[in-house]
Amino acid sequence: MTHTRPSGTNWSGNHRYRAAETLLPADLDELADAIRSADALRVQATRHTFNDVGDTDGALISLEQLPVRIEVSGDRVRVEGLVTFAQLAPVLEAEGRALHNLGSLPHISVAGATATGTHGSGSANGNLSSAVTAVETMDATGTVHRIDPTHPWFPAAALGLGALGVVTAVELRTVPTYTVTAQAYTGVAWEDLTADPRRLFASAHSVSVFTTWGDPAHDLVWIKATDADAEPGYVRDIGGVEVGADLHLGRIRTVGNTTERGTPGPWHTRLPHFRAEALPSDGDEIQSEYFVPLDAAAEALAAVRAVASTIDPVLLVSELRTVAADDLWLSPASGRDVLAIHFTWRNDNAGVAAVLPAVEDALAPFAARPHWGKAFTMPGETVRATLAHVDDFVAVARAADARGVFRNAFLGRTLGL
Ligand SMILES: Cc1cc2nc3c(=O)[nH]c(=O)nc-3n(C[C@H](O)[C@H](O)[C@H](O)COP(=O)(O)OP(=O)(O)OC[C@H]3O[C@@H](n4cnc5c(N)ncnc54)[C@H](O)[C@@H]3O)c2cc1C
Missing domain, CATH: 3.30.70.2520 (Alpha-Beta Plaits)
Structure with a gap:
């Protein structure tokens, strides 16, 4: 049986999650079962957002009990489960690798940060989502898709606000370590x-x-x-x-x-x-x-x-x-x-x-x-008017999530999804 814990509030306490309890699947099978039986579901990661982008009237789920894997290979690193930058950085450093940039804090999750376009500074530095080379998402049927730059959904998936499914793994581009x-x-x-x-x-x-x-x-x-x-x-x-x-x-x-x-x-x-x-x-x-x-x-x-x-x-x-x-x-x-x-x-x-x-x-x-x-x-219409490809994003999100399981009030309000 999948365990639960109270959903509580976001990190700063300015938003209380609507679901009283958050599901804690222990493996990908339990995650798939939870998704298949949900009408609406969102992932709660390290909770450092300040609005309802990660909330839902349905079920909240956390990947905190899933196994964590960090695999460094060449100029890529693949992280699986709820990995934070604080966990990832020393592993990369030990392999002589680095990320091109970081946000102001390392406490946040890789999946949550890249889902929202979290960034640091530097005129030559893209945001953290720009280092994504692949995401693996579990859709509403429990099937995992690997979406890399050869996949037509990639420009939607690398910064996807959780709208395409549950991100089970993220692959990032790394650079040689630096001081x-x-x-x-x-x-x-x-x-x-x-x-x-x-x-x-x-x-x-x-x-x-x-x-x-x-x-x-x-x-x-x-x-x-x-x-x-x-x-x-x-x-x-x-x-x-x-x-x-x-x-x-x-x-x-x-x-x-x-x-x-x-x-x-x-x-x-x-x-x-x-x-x-x-x-x-x-x-x-x-x-x-x-x-x-x-x-x-x-x-x-x-x-x-x-x-x-x-x-x-x-x-x-x-x-x-x-x-x-x-x-x-x-x-x-x-x-x-x-x-x-x-x-x-x-x-x-x-x-x-x-x-x-x-x-x-x-x-x-x-x-x-x-x-x-x-x-x-x-x-929403003001936000949408600033984004040339918002309709492309909505089309991909609808195709990826035909049942609308990963939609929520925030996505409806801001993107018309
Ligand atoms: C003190 C502080 C400092 C900050 N500094 C910066 C900064 O320097 N730069 C910056 O840009 N932002 C910054 N932020 C904002 C923060 O980086 C973002 O809000 C980021 O999204 C937080 O990630 P999270 O996992 O903690 O959030 P969460 O709220 O847990 O998740 C964020 C979103 O991603 C979705 N999501 C998370 N994991 C998954 C998954 N596995 N599958 C599908 N969807 C998922 C959630 O449903 C939610 O919609 C800061 C926030 C705080 C509190």
Whole structure:
């Protein structure tokens, strides 16, 4: 008999899952049985989303009891089951391999992160879904399909929001391991920060800017440089001075939970902002994020800054990053290099929902796309209008899941699925 546990809430507690219990299949046969007998089903992974993308009125299922396998072979790694980046990275490192990038925290699952287009920063770095070379999905009949770039469904499956089926394994492209040195700078004036965004964000492997949109004392430029990068001269040229031990991310005062600065170390110990063994970010928070064309970065930032006083009461910090273009149909970076404008809010659903339209209106002229795993209020037709291949995605999702088992309210509302 398949075990269960209470479904509870997402990581930050701003969303309570509708299903009281989550199914815990012990193997693929139990998973297949559960799927076949469900009218509606979604996977609950490491729960680091901030909306109902992973919820359902039917059954929730977790892969946490399934065997975990990590197989490194050449320039590929295949992960099976509920594997997190914190589990995956040391295995890759031991084999002399690495991922091209990581998000701000390693606590999240590979399947959940790639399903939603999770990204780090770096003008030459695509999001984590762009490293996917194959996904294995179990459909509503319990049959597993391997979908690689030769398969017509691949641009839908590599970033699929769980709409094609339960992802039982993900294969990722790896690169030779590399060393990163991180340093944080403060004191850069807003006009210098936004004078040449392309140059600033291309000045190292990964560049993140933290801001509260007005007070220069809160602004922070976090540079993660590889050995191949030049000295981070540009940030110094525009007035950046190194931050000491006391690191503030806007109104979040870090508590010894951030990754090391000032010394070189393996990629996975420096690229995330937060250490694997510590609580990431603030914990008591909600996040939102919007992606605009990098070419319009300065104008988009000015538009958000114009509504800074509206958002300020609920804002903890904003983070600005870049993501290289890819060709995945639902990717926030689909077809264009983007600036990612992120907001960490106080954990106040009503307060956040009240200010989001101001940000979304400000970014509407830039055809901003929302982060699939974070809070947004844009109507579905506005979201769909920013994605050239959304109809292709919907057609594949319907073909892959004729019974509609993996559809939910979020997919209906945002994609018309
Ligand atoms: C502190 C914090 C920091 C963050 N930093 C970043 C960041 O730097 N960059 C960024 O882009 N995002 C960031 N995020 C957002 C986060 O990366 C995404 O929301 C991601 O989707 C979380 O994955 P998860 O597995 O924890 O989420 P879950 O909510 O468990 O799953 C996400 C979605 O994937 C689906 N899914 C998961 N596993 C499967 C599967 N096996 N088969 C089918 N569907 C599946 C779920 O149903 C759900 O729809 C952050 C979130 C937090 C809380």
